Amino acid sequence: MIKALTIFSGNAHRALAESICQCVEVRLGTSEVTRFSDGEIYVEIGENVRGVNCFVVQPTCSPVNDNILELLIMIDALKRASAGSIVAVIPYFGYARQDRKVKPRTPISAKLVADLLSAAGADRVVSVDLHAGQIQGFFDIPVDHLYAMPVMIDYLRGTYGREAVIVSPDAGGVERARAYAKRLGSSLAIIDKRRSSPNVSEVMNIIGDVKGRDAIIVDDMIDTAGTLAQAAHAIVAAGARSVVGCATHGVLSGPAIQRIEQSPLTEVVISDTIPLRPEAAASGKIKQLSVARLLGEAIKRIHHGDSISSLFI
Numbered sequence: 001m002i003k004a005l006t007i008f009s010g011n012a013h014r015a016l017a018e019s020i021c022q023c024v025e026v027r028l029g030t031s032e033v034t035r036f037s038d039g040e041i042y043v044e045i046g047e048n049v050r051g052v053n054c055f056v057v058q059p060t061c062s063p064v065n066d067n068i069l070e071l072l073i074m075i076d077a078l079k080r081a082s083a084g085s086i087v088a089v090i091p092y093f094g095y096a097r098q099d100r101k102v103k104p105r106t107p108i109s110a111k112l113v114a115d116l117l118s119a120a121g122a123d124r125v126v127s128v129d130l131h132a133g134q135i136q137g138f139f140d141i142p143v144d145h146l147y148a149m150p151v152m153i154d155y156l157r158g159t160y161g162r163e164a165v166i167v168s169p170d171a172g173g174v175e176r177a178r179a180y181a182k183r184l185g186s187s188l189a190i191i192d193k194r195r196s197s198p199n200v201s202e203v204m205n206i207i208g209d210v211k212g213r214d215a216i217i218v219d220d221m222i223d224t225a226g227t228l229a230q231a232a233h234a235i236v237a238a239g240a241r242s243v244v245g246c247a248t249h250g251v252l253s254g255p256a257i258q259r260i261e262q263s264p265l266t267e268v269v270i271s272d273t274i275p276l277r278p279e280a281a282a283s284g285k286i287k288q289l290s291v292a293r294l295l296g297e298a299i300k301r302i303h304h305g306d307s308i309s310s311l312f313i
Contacts, residue, residue: 005303006049008078010058010070013275016091016292017057023296029054031077033070041070043077051084053303055126057295060094060113061274062253068094068113072120079121087302088122089295091273092221092249096131099138114138126298128273128291129220129248144308146298148248148271151289153183155269156216156246164214165189165240167206169231177218180246189215191231211239221249222270225256229263236264249273250288252280260285 008029009017021028030046056078058071071088078086098109110132117125118140126144130136136143156164162185168177169191181188189208215235222228222245232243243265250270257279260268271291280286294311301308 004052005055005299006047006052007055007057007299008045008074010056010067010074012058012061012067012070013091013272015275016059016272016290016295019272019290019292020057020089020296020299023293024299031074033074041066041073043070043073045074045077045081048081049078049084050082053085053087054078054083055087055089055299055302057089057091059092059273060090061092061251064094068116072116075117075120075122085123086121087124087126087299088117089126089299091128091291091295092251093127093130093135096135099132099135110135111138114140117141124302126295126302128271128295131220144298144302146291146294146308147312148273148289148291148294149179149183150312151271151291151294152246152248152269153180155287155289156180157184160214160216160244162186164216164244165208165210167191167208167210167215167217167231167235169217169219169227173219176220180216180218186216191234206234206238210235212241214242214244215240216244216246219245219247221251222247222256222268223251224254225252225259225263228265228268229259232263232265242266244269246270248291250276250280250286252277256280257283 006029007021008031011033032044034042056074060067075086095109095113124142128146129148136145165187166177166181167189168174189210192205217231228245235243245265245268248271267287268285269287271289298308
């Protein structure tokens, strides 16, 4: 007997969950996620899930702590309702940047969140473009690490072609940038960046040739856009014809939109792992691509016990 499949959503990104349901061809599961007057989160699952494979779609974006707790409480509710399996679908995994001790007496918060998900009752986690691949090892349950690259590549290939140059914004992103360059048949450039403090960066020089070409800066996320804006100025100064930003997660916090608008960037391409703030949606420079079909295909393969890795071959 094949188990039923149900997809639930918290309040973080209901639109993405509904798009995934359209791709999987199932209706969104009935649930109520509300708050008491003192702010406590209350969850009620509105249908029978006994023996059902349940997928909870909830990116842990801003407000990060509220969304994480919503996810944990939904998982607990499903566990106590005797769900057959519970898969936490976390398109954007918050706290991922705290994946190691950078100073004495500091936490490894990504590991803490991983432990909380396991303790709540999740059987598996699905995420997209983790900030660091080793975060998969923080979990004691299986993790399916998806990549938004196929979605981005389709758009970039059709818009900019092979003549573009892929630019890594720092040494740590070279592997990602090289993967994009290989699939696009483009050349690669690297920005040598020195960071003096958190969310503050200084571009030093560019390794590679960008003169007279369309430069595509590839990263996993755009937060305050300081790195992206400085990189764009440096690339234009080096003679590039145009500069485009490309990242899976558009966190776009603080002055990000203002920096993008005032920068020489012609376009910033992001996915919908995080819902756009109203001011970001109103920006003419931001292009959002959907990963709903990618996540939907992964959900179907997990449900049927098929391979996930073949999605990216």
